[in-house]
Amino acid sequence: MSAADRVASLLPGRADYARLRTSWRADLLSGLTVGIVALPLALGFGVSSGAGAEAGLVTAIIAGVVAAVFGGSNVQVSGPTGAMVVVLAPIVAQYGTGALGAVCVIAGILVALAGALRLGRAVGLLPWPVIEGFTLGIAATIFLQQLPQAVGLSAHGLSSNAAVAAAQAIARAQLPTVLWSLAVVVATALVMLAAPKVIPVVPGSIVAIIVVSGLTVLLRLPVAKLGALPAGLPAPRLPGFDLATISHLALPAITVAALAAIESLLSARVAASISDTGPYNADRELVGQGLASIVAGFFGGMPATGAIARTAVNVRSGAQTRVAAIVHAAVLLVIVVAASHVVALIPLAALGGVLMVTAVRMVSPRTVRAVIRSSRSDAAVFWITAVITVSVDLIYAVGAGLVIAAAVALRNVARSAGAQREALPGGAAPGDERIALFRIDGALFFGAAERVLDQISAISDVDVVILRLSQIRYLDATGAQFLTELVQRLERRGITVLVKGIQAQHLGLAERVGVIAALRHHKHLFDELPPAVEHARSHVARATTAY
Template identity: 35%
Template sequence: MAIPSGATGKEPFLPRTLTVLREGYDGGTFFKDLAAGLTVGIVALPLAMAFAIASGTTPERGLFTAIVAGFLISLLGGSRYQIGGPTGAFVIIIFNVIMKHGYDGLVVTTLLAGAMLLVFGLCRFGALIKYIPYPVTTGFTAGIAVLIFSQQVKDFLGLSMQSVPPDFFEKWQAYIHNAATFDPATCGIAFLALGAIILTRKTIPRIPGPVVGVVLASLTVWALGLDVETIGSRFGGIPTELPTFTLPTVTLERVRQLLPDAMTIALLAGIESLLSCVVADGMTGDKHNSNVELAAQGAANIASVMFGGIPATGAIARTVTNIRSGGRTPVAGMIHAAVLVGFILYLAPLASFIPLASLAAVLMVVAWDMSEMHKFLRLLHAPKSDVLVMCLTFALTVVIDLTVAVYVGVMLASLLFMRRMSEVTQICTCLDGEATKVQGRETAELDVPEGVKVYEIDGPFFFGVADRFQNVLAALDRQPEVFILRMRKVSTLDSTAVNALEVFWRKCRSDGTQLLLSGVRETMRTTLRRMGTLSLIGEGNICENIDAALARAGQVLAERREAEDRPQ
């Protein structure tokens, strides 16, 4: 996964809107933003409603989200070009939360997620996004795509089903069982919209395909008088008034129930919003501030559900549309929100004529784009551990739950990474002046006197290596009089490794062996001092380099010989 630019934590904590206005904002820039905002607003209209319907709620909640969250993400965010709103990444988890806890449960979940994002941003955790492994994001994104596609089959084919089972396999069994109930008119409208979207994207990519598909399908239904399900027939249309502020009720028990889902929403919002910023930076050469962006995402999600919306994040497709349409500043994103306000106030009745089959077609295209099939197939040729992480994350997302998939995927990837890191660290020895290979690495020749053994740790010394360190040293055929442990190539040292050193020191002391450390870096020396290890080993036994360590070894040997020769 790419590391977001602007994630160093050293940038001023200011919204990009403020920095842009300080640089100067003229009429020419405004008209470019106006054109881009109008275009993105038109594109966002069907997507916002489609994502809300797929999430198990009503279409106006998607519009409210695009208005409130979209405006705040642009106003407060750390990118010049980011467009925020409901996205496909949230569809499945929103659907599951609503199924289990209702919309009120979703409100509390999103408030918690928003608070987490605010904390992440204010604590300057923006750079942490790079620690989410690429196979994990690829696996759960592809899994979400499969689930979104599966959810749309009923509306796409017009199946006569009272409800759709939430479980993946049960869902497809129900589809197969009710396949004979498909509606030809609904199928025809769905394929018309799908064909229009694909054809528009291939021939006139500057025109938003989803808008063409939805408009063409709606006109066809109206002109032919087809009896297909529409937004009006299922939901009674959408309100012609803007949402009002509602303060939710939050209890400790509710927080405990919903915290895992809130963490998943916060994680997904952070990943998708910062990846969207990275895409925008790559297209424009700009540099976003990831910490400001995370804080803005948090504030936007809190406000969204307080005004009747659903979770939101940066939307890659709409952000790219904004850039290609000539958007120059965050004002374009605010205009996009204003366009949606105008639609609700003046054109809301038209939404009643939109066939649900056309929105299903839009979401099927979204699912295909999300799957990024070429990337998924390409990763199948990656190292086996990466393939395992991706496939397991994908399978858990589809079969079990997105929350479980993300946590298991990250944990497994972390464990595999630690195993790789432990394999990178080598433990080498040099005996009696002869170069010797241990663990596949050869040390430089040293003039090692008899009775002295030299070992070297090459790489990070952490808990993944500590056990192997103890096993290698325990396998020594005989204990020397002096044992030198070279640490010049140790880049990091954790508490488990320190404990392993102390255990080895006690073994050396019981065997009458003097332990010397060589080439210990200052940062690790500080750690050893704070943990009391230096006082055990002795400051005089910590040597700057191998030459000093060998000289100290010679001194120890001489003292012992002198003691042995001294009359009893």
């Protein structure tokens, strides 16, 4: 692929809307449905992050459009997500909302740069237990983040750690405020669960918000409301940048960028697996998400990512092109412009209830059981990732999960390597007991080479050792060095070593490291086993005659 073609593959084109002529009705309906679903989530995630409901709406609208146009998936819906809230809440608590714009822009540049450098497929390196572990951790953290609102408290002055903040909120809860707030949360959850059975065409979260908000207004319940929202989008402004700001926010921005890339690509991959709208372009998806976060930063929004739940709703509603995601943003904009005074009456506890139910639904008990039952090592990776996500940080959790999963994989590969002593082919001949034929299998690398070396070196009472290397699937420098040591150790003991069947792709490395030079004679390297056995028998015969 030429450089021009590579650049073109990262940019929007007419092919993005090839199905629009026949799918526009389904796209409009899907966009309307997702827009309604996204409203309480955008408000709730904005509040939970500490940036405010306005930031959540701005992100869903502005970033939603940019990511839809420039992203690599035809049906991805982007905006504020629970996973991003988990990372943003401590950043906002430490640096304030004024730093959010700079974080958006820096993280967006990093994500777009990753796409331009063709790093999109790297998400495929994440093991399944790690993905499911941080999904469980994110869900638990989102649930815990809502507890202050559920007991009628503001998150201000509480710990930035969701679990600690939840415990502090419960300890500080006061009657009768806690009872009213919990009643709103429970009512919201019950309506969300019951609404699909009564009004299946309307999202349960919207029904719950309307019903519970109406009751709190009619009954004049003493619960905190969302408050006034601007009747429109804010004017764009340049985030504050200076060397001190960049140095302080560099690490948080890298964390945000890593999460945005991971979650967006996972969401796009899920969308591709459940829809018939074609594959996604992982690199273009990163470019689109990066641009979305950059633009959102100029409008006072939050970093954006692909939203798995909203994307799934979009697919199930019949979306075929990016128009559905664009319509979803337009629906939110109309609500902001035409009904901001109504939205202001929504109780914060009701938004907390919506997010609590959403968090519970993020976790599939069937998937959790499958991971736990798969193997002990995978279950350990799953639980460790989940616990670190809740107690420390999501990026640390993913890193720890990857390290543990890699260590387990290396251990399993190392166990597959070994040396087996075999009988000599053909009929028995005098002196065969003085010949040892070893077949080395699997991957001979730094994790397994020493064990194989010790296993063969322990041989005694033989004159010749034949090493069959044709079954080695992988050989690294450490493995080649151990082979050299093995040959040298046996030769020092007067045991002649013959090497058979070293593969062509390993021969260059073996020569450079010294395996071939360690042999007593260059003719002790064989391509086939029969000549090697014949040479070994002749060597033993000569040695016997000499005695």
